[in-house]
Amino acid sequence: MLRMLLNLRRVVLLTISVLALLQVPAHADLTIEITGAGANRIPVAIADFGGDPAAARIVTSVVRGDLERSGLFKMVDAAGVVMTETTNPDFADWKSRGADALAAGSIGSSADGRQEARFRLYDVNKDSVLGGSAFVTSRPMLRAAGHRIADMIYEKLTGEPGVFSTRIAYVVRVNASRYELHIADADGQNAQAALISKEPIISPSWSPDGSRLAYVSFENKKPVIYVHSLASGKRIVVANFKGSNSAPTWSPDGRRLAVVLSKEGGSQIFTVNADGSGAQRLTTANAINTEPQFSPDGQFVYFTSDRGGSPQIYRVSVNGGDAQRVSFEGSYNVTPRLSPDGKSMAFISRRDGGFRLSVMDLASRQVQVITDSQKDESPTFAPNGRMILIATEVGGRGVLSAVSTDGRIKQRLSISAGDVREPAWGPFNK
Numbered sequence: 001m002l003r004m005l006l007n008l009r010r011v012v013l014l015t016i017s018v019l020a021l022l023q024v025p026a027h028a029d030l031t032i033e034i035t036g037a038g039a040n041r042i043p044v045a046i047a048d049f050g051g052d053p054a055a056a057r058i059v060t061s062v063v064r065g066d067l068e069r070s071g072l073f074k075m076v077d078a079a080g081v082v083m084t085e086t087t088n089p090d091f092a093d094w095k096s097r098g099a100d101a102l103a104a105g106s107i108g109s110s111a112d113g114r115q116e117a118r119f120r121l122y123d124v125n126k127d128s129v130l131g132g133s134a135f136v137t138s139r140p141m142l143r144a145a146g147h148r149i150a151d152m153i154y155e156k157l158t159g160e161p162g163v164f165s166t167r168i169a170y171v172v173r174v175n176a177s178r179y180e181l182h183i184a185d186a187d188g189q190n191a192q193a194a195l196i197s198k199e200p201i202i203s204p205s206w207s208p209d210g211s212r213l214a215y216v217s218f219e220n221k222k223p224v225i226y227v228h229s230l231a232s233g234k235r236i237v238v239a240n241f242k243g244s245n246s247a248p249t250w251s252p253d254g255r256r257l258a259v260v261l262s263k264e265g266g267s268q269i270f271t272v273n274a275d276g277s278g279a280q281r282l283t284t285a286n287a288i289n290t291e292p293q294f295s296p297d298g299q300f301v302y303f304t305s306d307r308g309g310s311p312q313i314y315r316v317s318v319n320g321g322d323a324q325r326v327s328f329e330g331s332y333n334v335t336p337r338l339s340p341d342g343k344s345m346a347f348i349s350r351r352d353g354g355f356r357l358s359v360m361d362l363a364s365r366q367v368q369v370i371t372d373s374q375k376d377e378s379p380t381f382a383p384n385g386r387m388i389l390i391a392t393e394v395g396g397r398g399v400l401s402a403v404s405t406d407g408r409i410k411q412r413l414s415i416s417a418g419d420v421r422e423p424a425w426g427p428f429n430k
Contacts, residue, residue, distance in 0.1 A: 030188025062146025071409030370407035
């Protein structure tokens with residue numbers, strides 16, 4: 001297959017004509033199917049929110065859906081039980097229902113006429129308040145309010161920040177002559193098309209502050225790297241050197257990009273400033289060097305290379321120098337992606353004739369294969385490090401799959417109208 005390693009060579013053969021560079025509604029949202037759950041789920045009840053009935057239904061549904069999809073919570077049936085944040089809970093009743101935690105809230109009007117979302121979270125076993133919040137929202141932002149409440153509940157109950165308010169980017173192949181770069185909420189809803197093209201779009205990469213996407217476009221009859229501002233819809237050319245320009249990825253401070261350029265022969269890893277200036281070469285081996293990613297501390301760039309005869313993972317200092325081999329188990333290991341804390345690395349390895357998502361503990365070098373699919377590619381960590389999003393195939397069609405780093409929790413994200421590829425999970429909202 002060599003889908004990702006040989007991407008650089010393959011894409012040179014492609015030509016492109018961009019139809020539009022607009023932020024317009026996408027054709028369909030992703031649908032999520034839960035295919036696995038955690039071993040010890042926390043039983044939690046989300047009462048029906050009070051206040052404006054229509055708005056309350058939206059927020060309640062989003063909060064319940066987010067927590068259930070996470071695989072870490074067992075949802076206790078609370079349908080039909082309306083409670084606001086000022087209601088005194090009957091803790092004995094909720095204990096009898098099996099809940100360890102209970103959330104209640106309301107959607108009301110603020111003094112300036114906008115809507116206000118309020119909620120409170122309770123520890124049922126201790127008959128106590130765990131926390132709560134109130135913030136201004138609006139009808140178009142009700143789903144966002146639900147995600148924000150779910151994030152707060154998730155963090156209170158697990159000790160880790162939630163990612164329900166984050167966004168994902170991915171590429172949809174609608175048909176043989178239409179490709180769309182989508183941006184959606186983490187639950188697959190509110191999808192918008194940032195780029196529409198007649199030919200494939202590849203390698204979307206989020207800036208650390210979530211305001212920009214880097215990607216590769218072929219509208220000039222060759223692969224060119226762009227940086228696209230999501231707020232304005234404007235973009236700049238970052239790499240349009242002789243030959244191929246591909247595989248952009250951001251430095252942790254958002255000032256530079258690691259890219260793959262063939263301007264000096266072969267495919268080599270370079271860094272460039274975010275405005276395209278200051279290109280500096282990092283690798284020198286006469287081999288395919290591709291798929292770079294910065295370490296979270298910004299000190300190293302990890303990448304894929306076949307310099308040893310088979311594709312393996314290496315790293316090099318951001319200041320250049322000799323590359324160090326990182327992967328040794330197996331004859332095919334590609335697409336290194338570091339966890340946000342820098343302690344583990346997701347990558348694609350060839351196992352039993354299939355290409356599967358694996359995770360390496362970088363301290364011990366222990367490797368765990370966490371999927372049983374055959375054509376995994378493009379791993380990307382959630383910003384809290386809990387989940388990894390990948391592209392894979394089901395029934396010959398591209399779908400996205402999210403899996404926890406221990407392999408227990410699994411979700412499948414798909415669009416009935418298209419082939420989904422090239423996922424990139426965005427950062428926490430600033």
